[in-house]
Amino acid sequence: xxxxxxxxxxxxxxxxxxxxxxxxxxxxxxxxxxxxxxxxxxxxxxxxxxxxxxxxxxxxxxxxxxxxxxxxxxxxxxxxxxxxxxxxxxxxxxxxxxxxxxxxxxxxxxxxxxxxxxxxxxxxxxxxxxxxxxxxxxxxxxxxxxxxxxxxxxxxxxxxxxxxxxxxxxxxxxxxxxxxxxxxxxxxxxxxxxxxxxxxxxxxxxxxxxxxxxxxxxxxxxxxxxxxxxxxxxxxxxxxxxxxxxxxx
Amino acid sequence: xxxxxxxxxxxxxxxxxxxxxxxxxxxxxxxxxxxxxxxxxxxxxxxxxxxxxxxxxxxxxxxxxxxxxxxxxxxxxxxxxxxxxxxxxxxxxxxxxxxxxxxx
Numbered sequence: 001x002x003x004x005x006x007x008x009x010x011x012x013x014x015x016x017x018x019x020x021x022x023x024x025x026x027x028x029x030x031x032x033x034x035x036x037x038x039x040x041x042x043x044x045x046x047x048x049x050x051x052x053x054x055x056x057x058x059x060x061x062x063x064x065x066x067x068x069x070x071x072x073x074x075x076x077x078x079x080x081x082x083x084x085x086x087x088x089x090x091x092x093x094x095x096x097x098x099x100x101x102x103x104x105x106x107x108x109x110x111x112x113x114x115x116x117x118x119x120x121x122x123x124x125x126x127x128x129x130x131x132x133x134x135x136x137x138x139x140x141x142x143x144x145x146x147x148x149x150x151x152x153x154x155x156x157x158x159x160x161x162x163x164x165x166x167x168x169x170x171x172x173x174x175x176x177x178x179x180x181x182x183x184x185x186x187x188x189x190x191x192x193x194x195x196x197x198x199x200x201x202x203x204x205x206x207x208x209x210x211x212x213x214x215x216x217x218x219x220x221x222x223x224x225x226x227x228x229x230x231x232x233x234x235x236x237x238x239x240x241x242x243x244x245x246x247x248x249x
Numbered sequence: 250x251x252x253x254x255x256x257x258x259x260x261x262x263x264x265x266x267x268x269x270x271x272x273x274x275x276x277x278x279x280x281x282x283x284x285x286x287x288x289x290x291x292x293x294x295x296x297x298x299x300x301x302x303x304x305x306x307x308x309x310x311x312x313x314x315x316x317x318x319x320x321x322x323x324x325x326x327x328x329x330x331x332x333x334x335x336x337x338x339x340x341x342x343x344x345x346x347x348x349x350x351x352x353x
């Protein structure tokens with residue numbers, strides 16, 4: 001607590017973990033560059049949501065409540081028919097499983113803070129600002145306001161992008177003619193290329209591909225995604241050497 | 250401008266799932282050590298799910314879609330920008346489809 005009682009304004013000591021308005025503002029400024037990319041992704045989602053028959057309010061609600069681009073795109077794959085809640089929830093859990101790692105990595109930084117600071121920071125967490133925040137934490141930034149601050153511009157542009165994309169999508173009637181029905185698959189292909197970085201990614205990907213093609217013939221499309229995700233995860237699990245049980249014989 | 254009740258239910262169920270992922274790792278770190286194997290499994294999921302979306306479309310074997318997927322992969326490899334790559338793929342699909350109509 002500073003002498004003038006304005007502890008929310010600035011970190012009391014630069015050597016202790018804290019959560020200040022100055023940190024939020026610094027994060028907000030740093031998050032601007034990421035926001036542009038999220039905005040275009042939001043537009044793409046808005047167009048696809050309109051194509052899938054979602055109303056503008058429904059699309060915005062989905063973006064605001066779920067806030068997960070790749071997961072929402074995956075779920076939309078099921079939407080033209082009856083919304084299947086269980087496959088949709090499982091898809092979200094699998095697409096966002098990486099956030100378990102993000103949260104785990106943020107534990108040392110956020111754990112000393114009260115819940116009203118920790119949970120908003122986690123709600124507004126995205127891939128980009130998590131990476132940005134971990135970089136800053138590695139450089140001895142201790143003001144966790146940075147995590148929340150860098151997430152806010154991304155969330156805002158995700159919502160605005162969704163609204164604008166939906167408006168544009170509704171105006172485009174002959175989607176197939178312009179290839180826009182291919183947008184989801186196009187984005188998924190691009191993200192797959194982006195996710196596939198190391199040699200260790202290849203075998204799980206092959207397993208996912210095999211199971212996806214197999215499952216595609218016997219199950220609804222929502223379950224194809226789930227089956228592919230579980231296949232990839234299982235292969236990655238068993239390919240990884242289990243170092244925890246290694247002992248000198 | 251309307252929201253279907255079953256849609257509301259689905260979105261909030263998904264919202265809870267999404268928030269559970271964002272907070273789950275943070276909460277579980279108290280009890281469960283993330284072993285290298287668990288970490289590898291979690292890291293492999295997004296790529297596997299993307300494959301689960303693309304594979305059924307590719308398996309249909311339509312010329313426009315297959316050309317589009319190749320175009321996305323090429324642009325992504327060269328430019329490294331997912332939005333640019335996706336837009337290129339969409340454009341390629343539109344062009345191949347209109348070319349198909351001309352031929353027929």
